[in-house]
Amino acid sequence: MTCDDSCLEADDDDCRLTTRRLVLRDARLADAPAVARLANDLEIAQMTSRIPHPYGMDDASAFLGRTEEELIVAITARGDETFLGLCSLAATATPGTAELGYWIGRPYWGQGFATEAAQAMVDYGFAALELAAIEIRCRVINTASRRVIQKCGFGYVGTGMSTSLAAGRVASETYRMDRRTWQSLKSWCTPR
Ligand SMILES: CC(C)(COP(=O)(O)OP(=O)(O)OC[C@H]1O[C@@H](n2cnc3c(N)ncnc32)[C@H](O)[C@@H]1OP(=O)(O)O)[C@@H](O)C(=O)NCCC(=O)NCCS
Numbered sequence: 607m608t609c610d611d612s613c614l615e616a617d618d619d620d621c622r623l624t625t626r627r628l629v630l631r632d633a634r635l636a637d638a639p640a641v642a643r644l645a646n647d648l649e650i651a652q653m654t655s656r657i658p659h660p661y662g663m664d665d666a667s668a669f670l671g672r673t674e675e676e677l678i679v680a681i682t683a684r685g686d687e688t689f690l691g692l693c694s695l696a697a698t699a700t701p702g703t704a705e706l707g708y709w710i711g712r713p714y715w716g717q718g719f720a721t722e723a724a725q726a727m728v729d730y731g732f733a734a735l736e737l738a739a740i741e742i743r744c745r746v747i748n749t750a751s752r753r754v755i756q757k758c759g760f761g762y763v764g765t766g767m768s769t770s771l772a773a774g775r776v777a778s779e780t781y782r783m784d785r786r787t788w789q790s791l792k793s794w795c796t797p798r
């Protein structure tokens with residue numbers, strides 16, 4: 607599958623997405639050491655729902671073993687395949703709707719990698735998985751993730767409480783993109 611703007615190329619079987627600077631591929635158990643090293647960071651844990659702190663090899667292996675339940679993708683550097691972070695698409699209670707999640711290791715923040723990875727996952731979710739909608743939640747204090755969400759074109763849905771393993775009950779915002787909005791955004795970017 608090749609998308610119109612050629613920012614994304616994906617193999618048909620396994621998930622392997624190539625963007626300008628990244629390769630997103632199915633996460634595997636061999637990624638556990640890198641996941642454990644980078645995710646053992648309180649600032650990452652407190653901004654996510656499912657990362658406890660401290661975070662070790664057992665936690666990483668257990669999460670990477672969930673590939674039957676959700677799509678878990680390693681974000682790696684195109685070229686040397688350095689492991690940069692993870693993103694995921696998990697089914698929600700609403701059929702055809704998945705929840706997007708991501709984190710990037712601290713040494714790699716501020717270079718646009720989360721935005722590039724999230725946009726690729728959104729394209730993959732709609733184009734290859736044929737989702738009807740994608741949702742994402744972020745803590746109200748998570749300015750960086752809110753910017754990523756905005757730059758992907760998600761729309762604000764509302765604010766409520768959610769649970770973070772590392773931070774407890776927290777206020778969070780929900781954002782959503784439906785298929786029609788994605789199609790419109792993609793055609794907007796395509797030269798006529
Ligand atoms: C949120 C996170 C994924 C961002 O990764 P990243 O690769 O640095 O993100 P990007 O570089 O693509 O974009 C970050 C944007 O936030 C902005 N930003 C970062 N820190 C900011 C701050 N403290 N205040 C305001 N804006 C900030 C950046 O300037 C950039 O926006 P811009 O391109 O308009 O300038 C990363 O910080 C992370 O993993 N954090 C911990 C886990 C997490 O929050 N996951 C998301 C859960 S919803």
